[in-house]
Amino acid sequence: MIFLKLFHLLSVVLWVGGMFFAYVVLRPAAVETLQPPERLRLWDAVFRRFLHWVWGAVVVLLVSGMVMIRFFGGVANSPTFVQAMLVLGTLMVAVFALVYFTGYRKLKALVAAQQWPEAGKVLGKIRQLVALNLALSIVTLCAVALGRAGYF
Numbered sequence: 664m665i666f667l668k669l670f671h672l673l674s675v676v677l678w679v680g681g682m683f684f685a686y687v688v689l690r691p692a693a694v695e696t697l698q699p700p701e702r703l704r705l706w707d708a709v710f711r712r713f714l715h716w717v718w719g720a721v722v723v724l725l726v727s728g729m730v731m732i733r734f735f736g737g738v739a740n741s742p743t744f745v746q747a748m749l750v751l752g753t754l755m756v757a758v759f760a761l762v763y764f765t766g767y768r769k770l771k772a773l774v775a776a777q778q779w780p781e782a783g784k785v786l787g788k789i790r791q792l793v794a795l796n797l798a799l800s801i802v803t804l805c806a807v808a809l810g811r812a813g814y815f
Contacts, residue, residue, distance in 0.1 A: 674720035678724075685793065699783055703774050706789075707774040710771075721756055721759065724756075732745065748803055758799070
């Protein structure tokens, strides 16, 4: 059980930490220092690397989470904070799938075709989805921390 929790936590750190870094640190620095074509090429390269790691994290989170829920005797017997984590985590995976399948793939093609204005619009939509996922992750982490502390 300890290794499941460890891999679960490490996957959360990878995914959430990466979103925080990209949104709060990398994005403003890129806007400040790079022109749109270079900025869009940078994001294409960043996403090409980071999103593969997120896919791995998602798989680990889903598998480890489901196995740990079985230790509770199923979802119905799990603590409320675990049920909240499951719902919020599932929403996060759905948002990530939107980023990957409808955002990143389109961004990649537009950058390759050097269609900068259109690529910029797609990047803006990805940014909004990442902001949503970052907010969902913060709510999830708070729910887990409060739940583990006995507040619900």
